[in-house]
Amino acid sequence: MQSGQLDNCIICGRLFLKDHTDSCLDCYREIEHNLNLVADFLEIDQNRYATIEEVSEFTNVSVKQIAEFLRDGLIFSEDYPNLGYRCAHCGKLIKRQLLCNECFTRFSTDVNRTLMQEKLLDEIRSK
Ligand SMILES: [Zn+2]
Numbered sequence: 135m136q137s138g139q140l141d142n143c144i145i146c147g148r149l150f151l152k153d154h155t156d157s158c159l160d161c162y163r164e165i166e167h168n169l170n171l172v173a174d175f176l177e178i179d180q181n182r183y184a185t186i187e188e189v190s191e192f193t194n195v196s197v198k199q200i201a202e203f204l205r206d207g208l209i210f211s212e213d214y215p216n217l218g219y220r221c222a223h224c225g226k227l228i229k230r231q232l233l234c235n236e237c238f239t240r241f242s243t244d245v246n247r248t249l250m251q252e253k254l255l256d257e258i259r260s261k
Pocket residue numbers: 143144145146147148157158159160161162
């Protein structure tokens with residue numbers, strides 16, 4: 135029977151026995167604890183309109199971590215009108231993915247354009 139593999143925890147960098155998670159048990163427990171704090175805070179009716187900064191301030195959980203909860207769908211941001219995180223490019227409030235729609239569209243057209251250019255260059259070269 136094969137036992138787990140040793141790996142570095144993606145959060146604290148310590149070696150741990152890799153099982154089902156990318157982090158060691160301590161960090162995993164910490165994340166779970168933080169998730170509960172955030173979920174408990176949001177469960178209170180008058181906190182429904184809180185922003186991510188406010189949630190972070192009250193729960194002492196970092197904005198980055200709350201954003202991860204939202205992105206991973208552990209917290210359902212659709213239930214909370216003001217809860218979102220910043221687009222990685224322009225900083226607009228978003229609730230899913232890494233980029234807002236505009237940046238995503240622009241980014242994908244840029245990629246398309248680059249691909250088109252490469253294709254054109256290939257065609258020119260092959261002549
Ligand atoms: Zn760790």
